[in-house]
Amino acid sequence: xxxxxxxxxxxxxxxxxxxxxxxxxxxxxxxxxxxxxxxxxxxxxxxxxxxxxxxxxxxxxxxxxxxxxxxxxxxxxxxxxxxxxxxxxxxxxxxxxxxxxxxxxxxxxxxxxxxxxxxxxxxxxxxxxxxxxxxxxxxxxxxxxxxxxxxxxxxxxxxxxxxxxxxxxxxxxxxxxxxxxxxxxxxxxxxxxxxxxxxxxxxxxxxxxxxxxxxxxxxxxxxxxxxxxxxxxxxxxxxxxxxxxxxxxxxxxxxxxxxxxxxxxxxxxxxxxxxxxxxxxxxxxxxxxxxxxxxxxxxxxxxxxxxxxxxxxxxxxxxx
Numbered sequence: 001x002x003x004x005x006x007x008x009x010x011x012x013x014x015x016x017x018x019x020x021x022x023x024x025x026x027x028x029x030x031x032x033x034x035x036x037x038x039x040x041x042x043x044x045x046x047x048x049x050x051x052x053x054x055x056x057x058x059x060x061x062x063x064x065x066x067x068x069x070x071x072x073x074x075x076x077x078x079x080x081x082x083x084x085x086x087x088x089x090x091x092x093x094x095x096x097x098x099x100x101x102x103x104x105x106x107x108x109x110x111x112x113x114x115x116x117x118x119x120x121x122x123x124x125x126x127x128x129x130x131x132x133x134x135x136x137x138x139x140x141x142x143x144x145x146x147x148x149x150x151x152x153x154x155x156x157x158x159x160x161x162x163x164x165x166x167x168x169x170x171x172x173x174x175x176x177x178x179x180x181x182x183x184x185x186x187x188x189x190x191x192x193x194x195x196x197x198x199x200x201x202x203x204x205x206x207x208x209x210x211x212x213x214x215x216x217x218x219x220x221x222x223x224x225x226x227x228x229x230x231x232x233x234x235x236x237x238x239x240x241x242x243x244x245x246x247x248x249x250x251x252x253x254x255x256x257x258x259x260x261x262x263x264x265x266x267x268x269x270x271x272x273x274x275x276x277x278x279x280x281x282x283x284x285x286x287x288x289x290x291x292x293x294x295x296x297x298x299x300x301x302x303x304x305x306x307x308x309x310x311x312x313x314x315x316x317x318x319x320x
Contacts, residue, residue, distance in 0.1 A: 001315045002057050005307030006044055007068045007114070010084050013040075015047035017055060018308035020315075022121040026051060027304070037087030038096065045100040052101075063104040064318075065097065066310025068114035068303040074156055080108060105314045111135065112159050113150050114306025115296070116143035119259050121309040123297035130255045133302070134161070134246065137262035140181045146253055166244050180245055184238040186264050189217040192237065196230045205229055221267040239271050243278025250291050251284040261296030269295040 003018040016027035028047045035043060048065065057063070067073075071082035078094030085091075097106050109117075116133035119125040125133075125145075133143035142159035144151040151158045162181030173182050173191070182188050193207060193215050205228045210219055223231035246258055260272060276293045296302055 002052075002061055002063045003308060003311040003315070004048055004051065004063060004065045005068070005304055005309075005311055006048065006065065007304040007307050008040070008044070008070060008082070008085075009303070010070060013043055013047060014304050015044070015051060016304055016308060017051050018311060020312065022305065022308055022312060024304075024308070026055070032085075036085065037091070040085055040088070041091070041093055041096040044097065048097075048101055059102040061103065063101060064311040064314040065101065065104050065106045066114075066307040066312075066314065067093070067097070067106065067108040068111050068307040068310075069093070069108060070111045072156055073108040073110050075108075075152065076156075078108070105318065107310050107314055109150070109306070109310055110141070110143075110156070110159075111303050112141035112143035113152075114143070114304075114310070115261055115302040116145050116259065116306070117150065117309040118298050118302035118305035118307075119257075119296065120145060121312075122305040123259070123302060124294045125257045125259060128256045130253070131257045131259065132249055132253060132255045133259045133261060133296070134242075134249070135262040136185060136242070136260065136264040136268070138186050139177060140185045140245075140262075142249065144253060146255075161245060161249070164245055164248065166241050180241060184241045184245075186217040186262075189220045189234055189238060189264070190215050192234045193220050193230055196233055200230065203230060205231075207231065217264060235268075235271070238268075239274050240278055242268075242271075243275045244282055246275060246293065247279040247282035247288065250279065250287045251282075254284075254287045255291055257292045257294060259294055259296050261299065261302060265295055266299075 005016050007014045012031050014029045017025045030043055069080050069082050073080050079090045080093045082088040094106055112135050125131040129148040131145050135141045140162040142161045144159055163178030164180040166180050206223050207230050220231050220234050224235050272293050280288050
């Protein structure tokens, strides 16, 4: 049995050959380079084919392929929605890969699902049956593993916690991506900083030196280190909301570990202690005492290891 994991990111694709223990034997990377639609799937096929050829894996050998995508993988249809890939609103990725790679068994999962599976097989959630991964980047999502089973929901949209309601009253800004994401994602931090800049004409700190529409989360974190007034307001508000959201997650799912990752954690990993303190105010008291809050152990590889774990799980299910 051959195990292959593929991680589709915003700018590149990584494919790797795995052994049965979830260790990477070899990996290959290719830049998307503005590819769209079927050209992205073709690039996946090229990388997989190169790995198979170099390791002299024949067409007759059974191949288990796990694929991580930055969006929604519709398991019932075999299609995917990936907002950063033009032409992938409902793309038949399963059909494309299956037709191109003979004798293959394929499973496609969202990146947040792959992140938690990656942490379980190779990161800080090793051997956990109950673990969650809060991915905070441009958006916010939650990968959920409960009693050893990944949760998907009716439409494979489970874990869309960017829409978690945490701050009434309702604001029309939430229409686009939800309350939590509007305040505490990477884009949300920039949005809040720009809002404060517009509301505080007397402010003359370092964020004022940046063009308003170019203020980013990077600038906010940099200004925070210098105790900038607006940056402190934005980060303190985000810490409160990360803590409230984490408390809700812990109370709902009673995990052993809550892993924080994505581009924001990152620089926000320094706040995990404060986030836990905030969560303790709101969460079910027994659950919050039992859970560990940790930064990802695989900041650049969780998705790839998760895809490898999916490939290995395909084989295990087939043997049952």
